[in-house]
Amino acid sequence: MRCPRSALLPAALLALLALSALWHHRSSGPSTAPASAAAFRWRPAPPTPRHPLQPPYPRPYRFLLNEPHKCRGRAPFLVLLVASQPSDAEGRAAIRRTWGSERAVPGVPVVRLFLTGVHPVFGAALGRLLAEESGRHRDVLQQDFLDTYHNLTLKTLMGLQWVSRHCRAARYVLKADTDVFLNVAFLVRRILRPRRPPRRRFALGYVYRGTGPLRDPRYKWFVPPQVYPRPTYPPYCAGPAYVLSGDVAVAAFGAAQRLPLLNMEDAFVGLCLQALGVAVTDGPPGAFNVVRLPYERCRFGRALSQHHHLSLGLVSVWAGGTSMGWGSHLWGGGHLYGAGCNSMAWGHLCGAGDTP
Ligand SMILES: *[C@@H]1O[C@H](CO)[C@@H](O)[C@H](O)[C@H]1NC(C)=O
Numbered sequence: 494m495r496c497p498r499s500a501l502l503p504a505a506l507l508a509l510l511a512l513s514a515l516w517h518h519r520s521s522g523p524s525t526a527p528a529s530a531a532a533f534r535w536r537p538a539p540p541t542p543r544h545p546l547q548p549p550y551p552r553p554y555r556f557l558l559n560e561p562h563k564c565r566g567r568a569p570f571l572v573l574l575v576a577s578q579p580s581d582a583e584g585r586a587a588i589r590r591t592w593g594s595e596r597a598v599p600g601v602p603v604v605r606l607f608l609t610g611v612h613p614v615f616g617a618a619l620g621r622l623l624a625e626e627s628g629r630h631r632d633v634l635q636q637d638f639l640d641t642y643h644n645l646t647l648k649t650l651m652g653l654q655w656v657s658r659h660c661r662a663a664r665y666v667l668k669a670d671t672d673v674f675l676n677v678a679f680l681v682r683r684i685l686r687p688r689r690p691p692r693r694r695f696a697l698g699y700v701y702r703g704t705g706p707l708r709d710p711r712y713k714w715f716v717p718p719q720v721y722p723r724p725t726y727p728p729y730c731a732g733p734a735y736v737l738s739g740d741v742a743v744a745a746f747g748a749a750q751r752l753p754l755l756n757m758e759d760a761f762v763g764l765c766l767q768a769l770g771v772a773v774t775d776g777p778p779g780a781f782n783v784v785r786l787p788y789e790r791c792r793f794g795r796a797l798s799q800h801h802h803l804s805l806g807l808v809s810v811w812a813g814g815t816s817m818g819w820g821s822h823l824w825g826g827g828h829l830y831g832a833g834c835n836s837m838a839w840g841h842l843c844g845a846g847d848t849p
Contacts, residue, residue: 547755548638554638556634557611558627560633561659563659564660564663567602568664569662571602572665574652575669575670576607576608576649577608580615582622598677606655607633607634609634611640634655644756646757653666663739665685665737668737669734684697693740695741697737699730699734699775700729700776726757726760731781744771752764
């Protein structure tokens with residue numbers, strides 16, 4: 494059956510009218526709502542979901558292990574903050590015996606703290622061991638975030654929080670990874686120099702310039718655009734070892750409360766420094782090497798930081814240095830760089846014939 498053309502038009506109009514009435518009813522909400530501006534008040538967009546690689550922050554992470562009194566009544570020249578995994582008791586033992594010794598530089602007060610979170614699988618068991626270790630050495634900080642690679646930024650921030658709360662008079666703060674080899678005496682005596690007026694607004698390390706986030710998810714250091722949209726980072730000090738003056742450590746912790754966090758710990762500290770208007774300073778050539786160098790006594794005498802040294806290697810390097818006699822020059826004794834290559838200027842590798 495065919496509808497007469499004359500009947501089609503009014504029917505269509507009627508249907509349209511009904512639809513529009515229905516639409517109006519739905520969009521105006523319940524009829525009891527007061528017709529006021531409240532109905533049109535701006536509602537903020539729901540927070541964009543945090544990308545899983547972005548460490549949750551700020552959060553009231555709790556200290557499970559803390560050392561609030563380590564700086565009481567004294568102002569350390571250097572606070573060593575060493576990122577460490579809860580399971581790596583061996584690495585911590587090696588560092589306590591070698592470069593991380595609080596007596597590494599006679600006459601210069603050094604405070605050492607290991608930064609840990611909670612092991613994602615064996616948190617409870619390792620937590621008990623850590624508590625015991627902390628009771629013995631009083632040098633472990635632990636907060637209740639998951640200790641994973643992508644949460645490294647939280648570790649650094651815990652260390653900076655500790656400095657802000659418990660050690661504001663610290664002259665310098667050194668953040669280091671467990672797998673580096675550091676010559677703390679060299680750093681203190683030759684670079685930071687206790688007798689000089691303290692530097693403020695100061696950050697020192699191996700500086701990366703003009704680098705940007707790696708966008709390929711296959712990389713360990715992958716940073717998705719949702720976490721950091723810009724193509725480049727500001728100049729920043731490479732994570733294995735860098736130094737901040739005490740005021741910068743405190744201010745960077747403050748800045749971190751207002752910035753979106755990045756899973757790249759070192760680049761994030763760079764963003765905090767940029768927000769504070771603090772420039773980064775290049776360490777002397779070779780001082781903050783971030784790649785592992787073949788073990789070479791002369792070079793070790795000068796290099797401040799050698800990345801990727803496992804704990805056994807670290808102890809044997811240390812023992813090698815000590816038994817060769819330069820341990821006492823570089824790490825233990827009253828004077829530095831008595832003879833040989835150790836007395837050479839910056840930037841030169843040991844030449845042939847140099848004897849350490
Ligand atoms: C980082 O730690 C938080 C708090 O424990 C946790 O919810 C989150 O899953 C961790 N992130 C990663 C990538 O492991």
